[in-house]
Amino acid sequence: MTKGDNVARFDRYLLSQLLVLFGFFSLVLVAVFWINRAVQLFDRLIGDGQTALVFLEFTVLGLPRLVTTVLPIATFAATIYVTNRLNNESELTVMASTGSSPWRLARPVFLFGLISAVMMTVLSHDLVPRASAQLSEREVEISQNITARILTEGTFLSPVRGVTFYTREIGEDGVLRDVFVADRRDPSTRMIYTAAEAYLVRNDTGTSLIMVDGLAQRLLPDGLRLSTAKFQDFSFDISGLMRSDATVAERISNMSTWRLLQDRDALLAEGTSAGALAEETHSRFARATFCVVTALIGFATLLVGGYSRFGVWREIVIAFLLLLALDGTRSTLTDPVLDDASKWWILYAPSVVGAVIVTGMLWSASHPGWVRRRLRGVA
Structure with a gap:
């Protein structure tokens, strides 16, 4: 068996491990977030005289948006867990000894990030708007249903x-x-x-x-x-x-991305601001690209830290803080875009900054001797 066959087999092995752990963490996180929201939703609907079927329907319609919330977290957690296990079992060390560079080892992680990004793309551009529109319609129907209310x-x-x-x-x-x-x-x-x-x-x-x-x-x-x-x-x-919101105006958050792009002029003519339209459209693409960065940050941070008999908790904390800082800046970038639609590009800043950080970490892992020489030179 050639070296290329071994590397390809390792890629499939690592990708399969990432996908399995990704599915596990996704289920756990969705269950945790769902229980928290389901309690409030159950009290509100059942208190208004609704049936359990209505509660189940509202829960199903709210799942796509809930999944978009936990998807980056599950991607990061799966990458951290699998990379830490490969480090502890010296599998990454063995692959590095065969001549595989950090860039080459990061390829299956990058593919895993792309898979997560594709899932986020399908959710953000189609499933979430469709479910939100259906949920808004059902809320209006229930608000008009006197039998259920009184x-x-x-x-x-x-x-x-x-x-x-x-x-x-x-x-x-x-x-x-x-x-x-x-x-x-x-x-x-x-x-x-x-x-x-x-x-x-x-x-x-x-x-x-x-x-x-x-x-x-x-x-x-x-x-x-x-x-x-x-x-x-x-x-x-x-x-x-009766509730005064008997009719709910259609919101751009309930429209698919294709419709936002196709009916842009009509939406602007109806009073939708250009900034709101740009923010809603580009934020959906930015969420998908951020999933790739989320996966690579966890892998690159642990790869730079290397193996330590004291564990890699320091690297895990650093990776988490980096992810938290990048994700925290996303919420602060919406206001400038809402004010000026020409600034849509700043919505991709967290992904770009994260990609630069990952590139620097992988380059550092590929040139450990250069870093040590620079440190000796400074000393």
């Missing part, structure tokens, strides 16, 4: 502040039985309505609750006077109990 049998609900609603039973024909409505939105007057039956009526102007055979009680806090009136039928407008 019609729950045997439960006192407060759709909005100052209003309490209760119904003992909802018939199969839609009739509400034993209805109680307390309206405290006006501080000077408190109203309580009770009715044997009630019906929901929708029209062009809104939605009304028609109560039949009931009693209206009005309390005036100033004089502590209570007045009552029986009624045969009474209309209570509940349009105010």
Whole structure:
């Protein structure tokens, strides 16, 4: 077996190890982040009277954006873990002794970073916008669903502040039985309505609750006077109990990149700023390129540190701090692009700076004698 065959086999071995650990860390991180968000989402949806199927649907639609958050972290963690294990087992030392340079050893890591970048590209340019658009539509539908918001049998609900609603039973024909409505939105007057039956009526102007055979009680806090009136039928407008965001304007974050590029002139004519359009488009490409840098930073930092019987915790901390510094600068670069669309190129600055750092580390690992000579010369 030739030297080239051995190197190719090592490339496949290293790439397979990286992909396996990448899948493991991705699952763990997604589970951790998902549990944190699912608790809040569950309380909000179930508290509004939604079913478990709606909760599951919202969870699935939120997964693509969640994956884009954990993807660079999983890429970095997989690279650190695999490189550290290869160092401890002296596999990198053996490959270096066969004549493989640090640049050559970094090739499978670079391919791994490209695979992660392709995943990020598919998510950022297509899946995340599509899921976000669907999620926005479902939120509007749920906000318009009165049955889910205020019609729950045997439960006192407060759709909005100052209003309490209760119904003992909802018939199969839609009739509400034993209805109680307390309206405290006006501080000077408190109203309580009770009715044997009630019906929901929708029209062009809104939605009304028609109560039949009931009693209206009005309390005036100033004089502590209570007045009552029986009624045969009474209309209570509940349009105010609906959320005001019945319609949601389509946002550029919910559009695919192809549409952003194709309909750029139309979006600008509709009022979308050029800076917002440039930031949204180029940030998606910048996220993909950053995945490649994330993988190479972890590998190059541990490769420069070499083998140590005391471990490589110092190199791991350095790699993490480098990644944290580069990733932290990305959030500060959006404002200049929003103000001036011609500055779109600065969104790629973290990836470019990271690539320069990786190049310097790999060059240093390829010329260890030059570094020692320079240090002796300075001394």
